[in-house]
Amino acid sequence: RSTVRGGSSFLPRLGVCGMAVLFLFCTSCSRVRPLSLYERVERTQKIERLLTQATFMLRSGKEDDLRAAEASYYLIIELDPHEARAADGLGAVAWRRGLKAEAKAFFKRALALNPNYDRAYAHLAFVAAQAGQLEEARRLYLEALSRKPLNFRARNNYAALLANHAPSRAVLRQAYAEMLKAGQSGPAGDPLLEENTANIRRGL
Numbered sequence: 312r313s314t315v316r317g318g319s320s321f322l323p324r325l326g327v328c329g330m331a332v333l334f335l336f337c338t339s340c341s342r343v344r345p346l347s348l349y350e351r352v353e354r355t356q357k358i359e360r361l362l363t364q365a366t367f368m369l370r371s372g373k374e375d376d377l378r379a380a381e382a383s384y385y386l387i388i389e390l391d392p393h394e395a396r397a398a399d400g401l402g403a404v405a406w407r408r409g410l411k412a413e414a415k416a417f418f419k420r421a422l423a424l425n426p427n428y429d430r431a432y433a434h435l436a437f438v439a440a441q442a443g444q445l446e447e448a449r450r451l452y453l454e455a456l457s458r459k460p461l462n463f464r465a466r467n468n469y470a471a472l473l474a475n476h477a478p479s480r481a482v483l484r485q486a487y488a489e490m491l492k493a494g495q496s497g498p499a500g501d502p503l504l505e506e507n508t509a510n511i512r513r514g515l
Contacts, residue, residue, distance in 0.1 A: 463497030
């Protein structure tokens with residue numbers, strides 16, 4: 312099977328007519344009318360609604376809902392190609408489908424778009440933990456928490472990572488301290504946080 316190579320060889324083959332067409336096309340692109348303030352606000356509001364809708368559907372885990380969430384995320388990217396939350400959402404969709412390599416690539420894409428996006432770090436940490444890369448997972452959770460200390464889900468997962476692989480009682484105490492902080496930053500009465508806090512306390 313032959314390999315198709317890209318590169319500078321494409322441009323000279325256009326010839327004079329081709330170059331003229333390319334020039335006209337590119338100059339026409341520069342004349343796209345910028346959005347008005349109202350249109351920008353409307354687009355932002357639509358993106359937020361799509362993100363909320365996609366997150367709700369993602370949590371169900373059903374394939375029909377995953378397809379709908381995926382469509383929402385791709386629509387968000389059409390509205391704003393630099394929206395890191397959409398790339399991260401596509402990673403979550405891929406992960407739920409068992410496509411681990413694809414999920415990881417989307418999470419990395421989210422970080423390329425926004426190097427300070429805490430959830431993408433947390434998701435990459437979870438991927439690393441599942442692959443047994445515990446030190447890398449620990450580092451990524453700390454990156455997430457340094458950017459958003461109130462990300463209680465990331466802190467819960469970080470505490471669970473420490474507790475499940477605690478080489479000493481000191482590390483277990485650290486896990487308990489992190490879980491208490493997760494409880495303070497998360498919603499009151501969250502069953503997962505309460506269960507994990509109790510489990511770690513029993514191990515002390």
